[in-house]
Amino acid sequence: MDIECPYCEKLVDYNFGDPLIQTDHWIVFLAPNQSNLATCVVALKRQHRTLSGLKEDEWQDFIDLLESMEKAVREAFDATLFNWGCLMNTFYLENTLEPHLHWHFIPRYNHPVQFAGHTFEDPHFGYMRPRPAKNISKEVRGKIEDKIREFL
Structure with a gap:
């Protein structure tokens, strides 16, 4: 997918994943780690570090995006619930990129869930426990992207 925005070239350096969709203020990437099927990163399309200072239209755009993403992934993969996190910790370690506002x-x-020849399981459903990465091929990630877009 061809994504264009004034800030998108810089976002490539963050390795958020494969561009999936964009709105006026946000860009959604399918995350490289698919230990939870359809995990994405949602990044602001301008340089900003924190939730404070978001403009009213950016918040409204985010709410609309949240609703459409949850609906699409629920319909595409029968997701049970959704966790959203704005976790900026690693940006403040040494030798990291400049902090950039994004959501997980x-x-x-x-x-x-069986999809594209893979079984996706959530053995710690109901808990927040670290899981090993489930890195899948670019081809399978493309199928996940297409399935999500089908319901957007």
């Missing part, structure tokens, strides 16, 4: 969109499943 993490669908959670109380059942296994």
